[in-house]
Amino acid sequence: MAERARTYHHGDLRASLVEEAAAMISEGGAASVTMRAIGSRLGVSRGAPYRHFPDKTALLVAVAVAGFKRLNRRLGSGDAGVSSSSVERLRRMGEQYVRFALEHPAHYRLMYGKEALERQDQPELRKAAGALLENLIDVIRVHQQRGEIDGGDPRAQAYVAWSAVHGLASLLIERQIDPNVNVDDLIRQTTQTILDGMRDRSQD
Amino acid sequence: MAERARTYHHGDLRASLVEEAAAMISEGGAASVTMRAIGSRLGVSRGAPYRHFPDKTALLVAVAVAGFKRLNRRLGSGDAGVSSSSVERLRRMGEQYVRFALEHPAHYRLMYGKEALERQDQPELRKAAGALLENLIDVIRVHQQRGEIDGGDPRAQAYVAWSAVHGLASLLIERQIDPNVNVDDLIRQTTQTILDGMRDRSQD
DNA sequence: GTGACAGTGTTGACAATGTCAACAAGAGTG
DNA sequence: CACTCTTGTTGACATTGTCAACACTGTCAC
Numbered sequence: 001m002a003e004r005a006r007t008y009h010h011g012d013l014r015a016s017l018v019e020e021a022a023a024m025i026s027e028g029g030a031a032s033v034t035m036r037a038i039g040s041r042l043g044v045s046r047g048a049p050y051r052h053f054p055d056k057t058a059l060l061v062a063v064a065v066a067g068f069k070r071l072n073r074r075l076g077s078g079d080a081g082v083s084s085s086s087v088e089r090l091r092r093m094g095e096q097y098v099r100f101a102l103e104h105p106a107h108y109r110l111m112y113g114k115e116a117l118e119r120q121d122q123p124e125l126r127k128a129a130g131a132l133l134e135n136l137i138d139v140i141r142v143h144q145q146r147g148e149i150d151g152g153d154p155r156a157q158a159y160v161a162w163s164a165v166h167g168l169a170s171l172l173i174e175r176q177i178d179p180n181v182n183v184d185d186l187i188r189q190t191t192q193t194i195l196d197g198m199r200d201r202s203q204d
Numbered sequence: 205m206a207e208r209a210r211t212y213h214h215g216d217l218r219a220s221l222v223e224e225a226a227a228m229i230s231e232g233g234a235a236s237v238t239m240r241a242i243g244s245r246l247g248v249s250r251g252a253p254y255r256h257f258p259d260k261t262a263l264l265v266a267v268a269v270a271g272f273k274r275l276n277r278r279l280g281s282g283d284a285g286v287s288s289s290s291v292e293r294l295r296r297m298g299e300q301y302v303r304f305a306l307e308h309p310a311h312y313r314l315m316y317g318k319e320a321l322e323r324q325d326q327p328e329l330r331k332a333a334g335a336l337l338e339n340l341i342d343v344i345r346v347h348q349q350r351g352e353i354d355g356g357d358p359r360a361q362a363y364v365a366w367s368a369v370h371g372l373a374s375l376l377i378e379r380q381i382d383p384n385v386n387v388d389d390l391i392r393q394t395t396q397t398i399l400d401g402m403r404d405r406s407q408d
Numbered sequence: 409g410t411g412a413c414a415g416t417g418t419t420g421a422c423a424a425t426g427t428c429a430a431c432a433a434g435a436g437t438g
Numbered sequence: 439c440a441c442t443c444t445t446g447t448t449g450a451c452a453t454t455g456t457c458a459a460c461a462c463t464g465t466c467a468c
Contacts, residue, residue, distance in 0.1 A: 013445080034425065045447050047427085052445090056426065113317065114378045121379065129380050152393075159372075159381060160394045164364075167371025174318045175325065176333050177363060189356075190364045197401030217416080238454065249418050251456085256416090260455065 014052040016042055021063045025106045030060070030113075061122045064111045068128035071100050071111075076135060087148050087195050090139055094165045094191040101169035102183070108173060112166070133158055149198040157198055164194045218256040220246055225267045229310045234264070234317075264314060265326045271315045272332035275304050280339060291352050291399050294343055298369045298395040305373035306387070312377060316370070337362055353402040361402055368398045 020041055024033045035056055036046040053059040075093050101108040111129075136158045143149045149157070168190050171177050177186070224245055228237045239260055240250040257263040279297050305312040315333075340362045347353045353361070372394050375381050381390070 035427085036425070044445095046425090047448075048446050050427075050446095109317075112374065112378055112380070113313075126379075133380075155382075156385070156390060156393055157397075159375070159385070159390055160368075160397050163371035163375055163394055164368045164398075165371070166375060167367035167369070168363075170316065170374060171363070171367055171370060174316055175330075176316070176337075178359075181360070181363070186360060186363055189360055190367055193361075193364050193398060193401035194368075195401070197397035197399070239456085240454075248416095250454095251419075252417050254417095254456075 013042070013044065013048060017049055017052060017059060018062045018066055021059055022066060022107060025063065025110060026104060029106045030110050033060070060110060061125055063107070065124050065128045067104070067107045067111045068125070068132060071097070072128075072132050072135060074100055075132070087143055090143060090149075090161070090195060091188075091191045093136070093139060094161065094194070095187050097165045098169045098172070098187050098190075101173055105173045108169065112170070133162065136162060149195065160198070161194050164190055217246070217248065217252060221253055221256060221263060222266045222270055225263055226270065226311060229267065229314060230308060233310045234314050237264070265329055267311070268315045269328050269332045271308070271311045272329070272336060275301070275315075276332075276336050276339060278304055279336070291347055294347060294353075294365070294399060295392075295395045297340070297343060298365065298398070299391050301369045302373045302376070302391050302394075305377055309377045312373065316374070337366065340366060353399065364402070365398050368394055 017038060020038055021033050024038060024041070033056075035049055039046045039048055042048075049059060053062070075096055111125075133155075137154050140149065140154045140157050140161070144151050144154060168187065172183065221242060224242055225237050228242060228245070237260075239253055243250045243252055246252075253260075253263060257266065279300055315329075337359075341358050344353065344358045344361050344365070348355050348358060372391065376387065
């Protein structure tokens with residue numbers, strides 16, 4: 001019945017902590033994650049997590065990093081299928097980005113909310129988010145080479161596109177957007193507007 | 205020496221609480237605001253705030269609402285000066301929006317961070333944010349009538365524009381953007397891209 | 409004026425929480 | 439088996455939000 005190589009009391013507590021914390025965040029928001037509760041759910045005491053993370057912040061950072069990796073994987077997955085012409089690839093990335101946020105709102109909030117993680121800059125987190133940016137830049141470069149979008153600094157364009165989808169995701173999550181509005185349409189219009197704006201540098 | 209009509213012990217504690225909480229947020233982030241600390245700074249006890257706000261969340265909501273009003277005022281203030289042609293007005297709004305966030309990062313975070321305020325939906329907060337949206341819609345309508353931007357649903361366009369500036373502000377505040385990037389340029393490029401995208405519906 | 413009354417502020421207490429120090433138990437090594 | 443490192447447990451403490459009981463202050467009818 002041993003799950004894996006349960007080398008010790010719990011087996012692989014560190015990974016379990018991250019996993020369980022993510023689950024708790026999805027269920028009851030980041031505020032519901034307490035060291036005692038998470039220990040209890042895993043059958044260990046409140047002090048056990050401190051053998052794997054120096055403090056609660058470190059644990060939450062690990063959860064946030066895992067979220068970025070998951071998001072990154074998802075954005076990259078649409079790669080194989082549609083390499084059609086037009087900027088379909090970029091649009092799909094934007095759409096998947098927002099969908100991820102809507103499916104995991106509390107987790108997404110944690111990923112960007114330095115508020116909960118406020119302290120030093122977390123290099124791991126920065127790195128995970130940086131990987132996302134690099135992927136976006138790569139895709140933008142491809143589209144540039146195809147002449148589908150304007151040929152400016154791809155990094156700056158990536159920031160603009162990221163801002164748009166992150167902003168939309170954030171506003172949706174925080175319920176700042178009228179629930180009567182069709183979300184799919186809004187996502188589509190947002191990505192379309194950005195893409196149009198990145199193409200139309202005709203008279204500037 | 206009496207400041208105002210100090211009708212009672214403190215005079216106008218409710219307003220002072222909101223003001224002081226905002227100051228503390230600017231100084232040390234939202235986490236530094238504790239009922240005890242804020243009371244201490246105002247020379248009252250830890251229990252005093254509970255005569256004016258049912259709990260800490262309610263106080264923070266009041267602070268957030270004040271932030272929205274302040275932001276709204278700032279966005280509207282550029283109104284008189286430049287009513288020049290082109291979409292300069294909208295661009296300036298976007299720029300002022302992001303600047304406000306950069307100048308008051310912790311306050312801005314609180315305004316959008318339901319995390320700290322998580323509980324019921326806060327109607328006051330929603331209302332304050334709604335006023336911001338309505339102003340934006342109005343400006344968009346003006347530009348539409350001038351034929352400067354596309355004639356779609358102004359509400360949807362407002363959401364797109366709001367998403368872009370909010371996303372940019374958020375990424376900047378959370379230090380997700382390379383500090384070597386010129387912020388002014390990035391703000392300008394973001395607003396420009398959105399405006400271009402709202403104009404170019406030629407081949408769609 | 410004076411006494412009731414409501415508004416405002418204070419204090420004691422409590423539960424929840426993050427965290428640390430001291431202790432203990434499993435796991436690997438000689 | 440003895441030793442030691444890793445991992446987990448427990449007791450304790452400070453901080454914090456919050457409530458209940460109490461106290462002070464101004465107001466107002468009489």
